[in-house]
Amino acid sequence: MLKKLIYHEFIATGRIFLPLYGAFLVMSILLRVYIGVQQAWGFELPDWLAVIGAIPIILYVLLFIAVIAATVVVAILRFYKNLITEEGYLMFTLPVKVHQLVNSKLIVATVWSIISGLLCTLSVFILIVTSDIFKAVPYWWEIIYIQAAEQGLYLTGWLLFELIVSMLVSIIGSFIMIYAAIAATNFSSNHKVLMGIGAYLLINIVLQTITSIVMISGGFLMNETLVSMLTSPKNYMGFIDLTVWGSTAITVVTSAALYWGTCWVLKHKLNLN
Amino acid sequence: MSWEFQSDRPIYAQLMEQIKRRIITGIYPPGEKMPSVRELAAEASVNPNTMQRAFAQLEQEGLLYTQRTSGRFVTEDQQRILEMKTEMADELAKRFLEDMEQLGYNCRQAVEVLERFEKESEKL
Amino acid sequence: MSAILECRGLVKQYGYRRALNGVNLTIERGKIIGLLGPNGSGKSTLIKLANGLITPTAGEILINGKAPGEESKKIVSYLPDKNYLNEWMTVEQLIKFFYDFYEDFDSHVAMDMLSKLGIGLKERLKNLSKGTKEKVQLILVMSRKAQLYLLDEPIGGVDPAARDYILHTIISNYNENASVIISTHLISDVESILDEVVFISQGQIVLTSSVDEIREQHDKSVDALFREVFKC
Numbered sequence: 295m296l297k298k299l300i301y302h303e304f305i306a307t308g309r310i311f312l313p314l315y316g317a318f319l320v321m322s323i324l325l326r327v328y329i330g331v332q333q334a335w336g337f338e339l340p341d342w343l344a345v346i347g348a349i350p351i352i353l354y355v356l357l358f359i360a361v362i363a364a365t366v367v368v369a370i371l372r373f374y375k376n377l378i379t380e381e382g383y384l385m386f387t388l389p390v391k392v393h394q395l396v397n398s399k400l401i402v403a404t405v406w407s408i409i410s411g412l413l414c415t416l417s418v419f420i421l422i423v424t425s426d427i428f429k430a431v432p433y434w435w436e437i438i439y440i441q442a443a444e445q446g447l448y449l450t451g452w453l454l455f456e457l458i459v460s461m462l463v464s465i466i467g468s469f470i471m472i473y474a475a476i477a478a479t480n481f482s483s484n485h486k487v488l489m490g491i492g493a494y495l496l497i498n499i500v501l502q503t504i505t506s507i508v509m510i511s512g513g514f515l516m517n518e519t520l521v522s523m524l525t526s527p528k529n530y531m532g533f534i535d536l537t538v539w540g541s542t543a544i545t546v547v548t549s550a551a552l553y554w555g556t557c558w559v560l561k562h563k564l565n566l567n
Numbered sequence: 568m569s570w571e572f573q574s575d576r577p578i579y580a581q582l583m584e585q586i587k588r589r590i591i592t593g594i595y596p597p598g599e600k601m602p603s604v605r606e607l608a609a610e611a612s613v614n615p616n617t618m619q620r621a622f623a624q625l626e627q628e629g630l631l632y633t634q635r636t637s638g639r640f641v642t643e644d645q646q647r648i649l650e651m652k653t654e655m656a657d658e659l660a661k662r663f664l665e666d667m668e669q670l671g672y673n674c675r676q677a678v679e680v681l682e683r684f685e686k687e688s689e690k691l
Numbered sequence: 692m693s694a695i696l697e698c699r700g701l702v703k704q705y706g707y708r709r710a711l712n713g714v715n716l717t718i719e720r721g722k723i724i725g726l727l728g729p730n731g732s733g734k735s736t737l738i739k740l741a742n743g744l745i746t747p748t749a750g751e752i753l754i755n756g757k758a759p760g761e762e763s764k765k766i767v768s769y770l771p772d773k774n775y776l777n778e779w780m781t782v783e784q785l786i787k788f789f790y791d792f793y794e795d796f797d798s799h800v801a802m803d804m805l806s807k808l809g810i811g812l813k814e815r816l817k818n819l820s821k822g823t824k825e826k827v828q829l830i831l832v833m834s835r836k837a838q839l840y841l842l843d844e845p846i847g848g849v850d851p852a853a854r855d856y857i858l859h860t861i862i863s864n865y866n867e868n869a870s871v872i873i874s875t876h877l878i879s880d881v882e883s884i885l886d887e888v889v890f891i892s893q894g895q896i897v898l899t900s901s902v903d904e905i906r907e908q909h910d911k912s913v914d915a916l917f918r919e920v921f922k923c
Contacts, residue, residue, distance in 0.1 A: 383744060565746070574912030609859055612883055614723050616721070617902075
């Protein structure tokens, strides 16, 4: 059933993302061509035309923002509209488990976020790529590695893995936070949107407080270790390890709690208007 | 012939009456297979259980019979159909006389009214 | 075998308002039941509780002996009293959706009924008229071979021809061992297709009886009795 839920969730969200992605890619290429043409011919627009000349850039920036923002906006709308409003009458009468409903939304939202991120990177690449940069592709890694190493940052496979995991966890964690806030709307019959925003702020404050407390007390407890880490450049990596894994662990624990709460509310306190 | 129901009597009783009329008028001829309960219920827009009840009652009265494998049929017994027709005619006549009585006609006077009608329709 | 639907001391409170106030009710299999009451009497609340869309404040509601959940949803086919389907979906996508999630959904039955009405499979729901949308919803709901159909106001606000179509669709499609609960305040329209009626008023059941019993004992239609019971 989870597979089917995911399939239908992709259909419902793909109709927004796919055209948006298409437009974004086309715009990236158009802008690249536009800039290329401008440079090749070396013309400059008169002032009164400069505004029009800026339109492609503005369009591109707007699309760039839209591609990023859509991942969050669509996630909110899909969870709220599809589960809490009239459409919830259909979704909650399907013979599926509540956590499957949540999982399908979560997985699909995460996948779109990753694709959006990759696409933005690709788009920037399209804009800045020159034949030199392109030829240098095989050496990129080396260049980046050396540059980072000079700052005391050693880009090992382990560090990359660490960063990817922490990024994924924070993406998933932020969706779960949104979902928990939307689930809380079941506690109000008449002011659902207000309830959702209030719940989101509250969850945020609570999480920040918890994180700060853990970080600060952790800092006190490991005072000496931390000082030695920061004072010797060789231990720099250890410090990064500690903070990244530490904050990831906190996010995992709080997200798990919020996830459980979301499912519990949707199962035991469902209150559709 | 469409199905119509009055509000003051059980629906199954009205269904029986209307099926009887259809047997008399030959819409459901003797020996013919009856539509299924569901079909007829859908046609009359009534509950299938109610139609079932009407059918069961009509079977008891000997107007329908069930063949275990092939369904439900109208009786081939012409005599029984004639009897039923007479019963219905009697019922109608009785109701007519009751209504006339309310208007102050006794039985004899009511018949006179009918006879006058007979003469008038002969003239036409 | 347990009753298809059973309520024991069922209470639902919304803030200060008590929508249901201690409902005890048992619905047998193979019956078409009218859940009749004025607006705001608790009909929709009862049906939403049976679907697990809201949770009881006290008491319990059982479908086939179990609280509403994944198992009950497999055997209950529900028609809400609002447009609950995704407006952007085509009729074909909706059929696929129902087919994917409900094992008892028969796409052929659905497509047959849709084609008889001349509703194209490629039509998007949002382009259909209000009446047609309601028919599409009903067709999807009645194309399941469910054990319990819960139809919330299926004939509210439709014209007489559409009403006939809807009632016809209900009696010709429900499965014989299944029960159908139709909530409505338009009694004279549904009376002839009901086995039994349940009168609900201010969150309480005030009468349960068979339609023929009412007509035999009171010499009047359910509609007339309803008007008497709920006289303002």
